[in-house]
Amino acid sequence: MGSGAQSLTLLALFLPFLGAVLAPPLCRALGHGAAWLLAILPALIFVHLAGFVGIVSSGEVVAGGYDWIPSLGVRFSWYLDGLSLTFGLLISGIGTLIVLYSGGYLKGHPQQGRFLSFILLFMGAMLGLVASDSFLMLFVFWELTSITSFLLIGFDHGREAARRAALQALVVTGMGGLSLLAGLLVISSVTGATELSALLSTGGLLRESPLYLAAFVLVLGGAFTKSAQFPFHFWLPNAMEAPTPVSAYLHSATMVKAGVYLLMRLNPVLGDTAAWETVLPLFGAATLLVGTLLAMRQTDLKLMLAYTTVASLGLLVMLTGYGSERAIEAAVLYLIAHSLFKGALFMVAGLIDHETGTRDIRRLGGLARAMPITFAAGLMAALSMGGLPLTFGFIAKEEIYAAVEIGMGVPVLLLGVAIVGNMLMFAIAFLVGLKPFVGAAGKTPAKPHEGPALLWIGPLCLAALGLLAGLFSQMFHAAISSPMASAVAGNPVEIAASSVPHLGLPFYLSLATIALGVAAYFAHARIRFGIAVALAAIGWGPDRGFDQAMRGLLRLSFGATRIVQNGRLHIYLTVVFLAVAVTLLVPMIVFDELPAMPQFPDLWLHEWTIVLIAVIGLGAVVYAKDRLTAIVSLGIQGFAVALLFMLFGAPDLSFTQFMVETLSVVILALVMTRLKLTPSDHRPTHEKALDLSVATVCGAGFGLLLLKVTQVPFDATLSQFYEAHSRALAHGRNIVNVIIVDFRGLDTLGEIAVVMVAGLAILALIRVGTPQAPAAKREA
Template identity: 75%
Template sequence: MGTGERPLTFFALILPFLAAAAAPLLTRLLKHNAAWVLALAPLWMFSHFAGMLGPVSEGAAIAGGFDWIPSLGVRFSWYIDGLSLTFALLITGIGTLIVLYSGGYLKGHPHQGRFFSFILMFMGAMQGLVVADSFLMLFVFWELTSITSFLLIGFDHAREASRRAALQALVVTGLGGLSLLAGLLVIGAVSGQDDLSGLLASGDLMRNSPLYLAALILLLGGAFTKSAQFPFHFWLPNAMEAPTPVSAYLHSATMVKAGVYLVMRMNPVMGDTVAWETILPLFGGVTLLVGTLLALRQTDLKLMLAYTTVASLGLLVMLTGFGSEKAVEAAVLYLIAHSMFKGALFMVAGLIDHESGTRDIRSLGGLRGAMPVTFAAAILAALSMGGLPLFFGFLAKEEIYAAIAVGGGWATLVTVVAIVGNALMFAIAFAVGLRPFIGAAAKTPKHAHEGPVLLWLGPVVLALSGLIAAMFSTIAHQLLSSPMASAVAGQDLQIDISTIPHIGMPLLHSALTIALGIGAYLALDRLRASMASVLEAIGWGPDRGFDQAIRGLLRLSFGVTKIVQNGRLDIYMTVTFIAVALTLLVPMVLFGELPSVPVFPDLWFYEWTVVAIAVIGLGAVVYAQDRLTAIVSLGIQGFAVALLFMLMGAPDLSFTQFMVETLSVVILALVMTRLRLSVSDHRPTGQKILDVSVAGACGLAFGMLLLKVTQLPFDETLSTFFKNYSLVIAHGRNVVNVIIVDFRGLDTLGEIAVVMITGLAILALIRIRTKDQTVPAKRKGRR
């Protein structure tokens, strides 16, 4: 990569976040024209990545980056090949149209600037994900897509349904992100690589590893949750609570394909195994059927499209795992086609809702005259989704049937699943793209009319793109499809399919699909009623199971909290000190690290006096008859330690110890006078025995630890460092003061902050208790 390209690519990666920061201000200043200005950011990004089509189509991979955390060897790096470049172009190209569409769809919305900010942040996160090279960068952007999608799905936060859908999406994809992180750690440990480019050059290393299956399951955990594979499919239709621009962008063209991107990216190093070619087609095929069958049940245009998106994602996963070069080519063609026709249809659904006031297909009809431009975009997108000739969706469907027409029981089963799924998607495509526009004009909540240019520009461009790409398929394959397929397969592939149908079984399968699709379209109302009956009979589903799991988690948390946080401070302290004693004693006993018994030293009479003071203080604490005497006696121990410091030639530490002990006694005494406690301690004998045992165990543990430490050879490295540099660096001769104030300055500041916060908390508790004590008396006086 040239030196001039590196900063431009870095700028392209951060530009969405810069635009997101400026979006609220620009929206306030420019009002309705803000969308046109903000759309320039993704448009420039699209043109930048489009400039890479030439070298990438010739087989080059563009890599670059900067040191992110040099001390840890972490880089902010990118790797752009056919796969990541195609995704980057879809993200920025469709993103440009979505920004414009949002300007019209949310016109006059009080939080439109915030929406622009969220959608641009998501764009930056998704773009960073697909071009990331380092594992850490991939994971960071992966999680950022979950966070930004949470903000977008819950944009209408005043509605409970929006909040639930946002939380559900965050929980499901967030858990998948943790699974992905674990998988990346396993892959890194096995391969010794921390970036994708290095992993792709590792050959069969992952496939031959005994940890392959663990890495695969963890990786697919992240991919399946993100791309809504069964049984994690339920979050995506619920996410339709978001505004339509979100549905058109996140849940058709970008975010939900992040899992598919991950599977495709890992195919060269983790594919071509029995596990890969079993798990992916199995879950993908089930997801395809479940998505299309559930789509039949819906009457909301967005939900119908949402469930077919689930089905399409299942089809992509099934093809990627099928294990042939043709299947990879089919997956690539279908991914590109799906992004165009599904993005267009989602925007059409939003446009219909915006201009007629409803998305219920039962309340729509005859809109062709009132919305001719929208109708044209809808029918073009439906033709591509239905896989009819002259559209890019047709190329994808033909390649699908050519890929799986290889004979054998497994291929036959996959073929049947693909035909049924594609036929039902054909029916839904024309139910959304044709039915609202034909027939008698229906009475809608709003007088339907054509929307403004900001609303119909996006669907028209995407729908025409599906037609133009197919008409000029040779160029499209050379620049996009073939480089992408080569990256997914890990070897050079050349796609040459055109609008001329395959002659043979693929054409027969295609004809059968269209015939079944037409039949399903004509019988759509009866099929909807049948599916409603079936689902009502089944009752339970993953969506309800999610709510049950969350409720169970809350009940479990409540039960655990009642046990471990029961409100009794004495239990907390007992458990804590038992844990401390066991932590110190058990390792010393198990690993034979007990200290040797020291020889008691010869002491001078004044040293014996200090020991006697300490023993007398201990006896005073134990045998004190009231709490105040015990507190005062407790200070004797600290004074004895302070005297030892003084005798050992450390007057500064001695002075500090005197101050600490004095203040501790005074503060404790003052606090005791403000608390409602009995004068003396009336604990049962059993409790006293337990407390004595715990206290003795802690004392013994710390004593043995200190003895063991003092019996080890003394390492003077740190002492020498402080002695040599205290005066030179900190200009202080008192080494202890220099350590506290300079070398450990932030630590000391933190300790001061902790003491201050603790003091404020104690003061607040005392005041609360004082108010609780005075309120009843005042109320009594009023009576």
């Protein structure tokens, strides 16, 4: 990849962040018209990425990057193959339409600029996620999608429901992000790869490792939480508290598919194992059933679509883990089809709400005459979601049944789940895309009318594209579907499925699904009632469990805080010194690194005298009756050590020790006097015994560590460096002073800052402890 193309790709990755900066001032200046200008940015990204379609469809990849932290081998790198390029086109293409839709949906909103800024931030995060080659880049952008989705879900932060939904999404996906980080670290340690391109070339190395299961579980933690797999599915429907553009973009076409993207990306290195082909289909099938059943329970258009999104994500996970090439083809086709029809239907639901004042399906009807363009968009999207012939959704459904038909040895249960799920999604598709527009006129809060162009351009384009992709499927497969399936499978795959029906078991299963779906459409009220009764009988669910878990976490934190932060400084210091003692002694004992006991040296009389002075000082500290005497006595030991430094030829160090001891004693004595602390020690005997034990263990630890250090052969390399360079570089003869002032001058500055802050804190404590004179007395 040439330097010019690399620069353009880097610019394309950062264009959304530039748009996020420009959005607020542009909206203040131009109002909703700013959406037209801001939409140019994702459109330019789409055009740039579309230029790589020919290269990628021929089997090549587009890779590049720049050194980020060269010393650690970290690069800001990207890797565009059929999988990441398709996601990039969806993110930028649908993102363009969402920016326009947001301009109409939030027209006149005082915080429209902030909203568009968040949308563009998310776009940049998601684009970076799917384009990332570096593990570190992938994780950074992964977490950034969670943060930006938190901002978007909680956009209307004045409502408690929005705040709760935002926090719930952040907690669930944030925990998954940490799991993913751990998984990437395990994968890197096993394979030595720090980039996806290098990982994909390792073959079966990861599958053969004893750490495979750990990596698999940790990666699933990230993927399942982000893509709302059961039992983590509850956060996605709650996220419908966000404005509809967020639902149409994040929670149908982009963010929630990040987990599916991760599983598809790692399929060549993690797939083809019993764990992969068991866990993914099992959880995917459970999510598919739960999502579709809960969707039929709803009466809010957005919630119906949200739960079918959960179901669709389950279907994608089930197909990705199924293990056959046909299942991968089906997953790829369904992912693309779902992005198109679900994005369109969400925007249709938002348009209905915007122009009628309600999303309640029970109050809607007869809107086709008042909203003909919206009706056309909704109907085309419903046809694709329902899997009717000539649409891209029909191709996807045919491939699903071709992948899981009984003749290929798939368990009947899995086939039944696919049929039931598709049947209920067929019913939901037409309940959203058809029912509000036909029949008698509903009782809506506002008089229905067609929305402005900014609102219907997006759904109409996506719905029409779902139809065109089906009609020109062979061209679409060659450019998009086949390269994407090849990237997921890890080997070349050619998709030849057509939107024209072909007789066979998959087609007959499609007909059965349509017939059952039509029956479910007309019986939706009775199905809704039956599911409501069943849910009432069950009662508890993951959503309520999340609230209980959060309350339990708060109670646990309060209880732990009362124990470890009880306000007693004595306990804090005891815990700290015990931790120090354990840190010092346990490694030496466990790893058999205790020092050999040295022989006591022969000392001169004056040296014995200094040792005796230190011992006397120690006794004075221990047996002092009040704190002030103990502090003064503590200085005796410091002065004794300073004398030893002087005797052994270190006058500078001795002088420093004298100054430190003098200042310490004076300052501590001053503080103790001014604060009027209890002059005597009233500790009971057991506390004194505990303190003595802790002090003894800490002293033994430091003593043994110092003995061990002195018994290690001395490495004079650093001393020789300072001796050779102190005069030449720092122009100083006193090596100690040069080290303190020049070589480690920044460290010295930090120490001075610490001393200054400590002094200010002491001054504040003294002033707080000093009684203030009455105002009248001060005036006198």
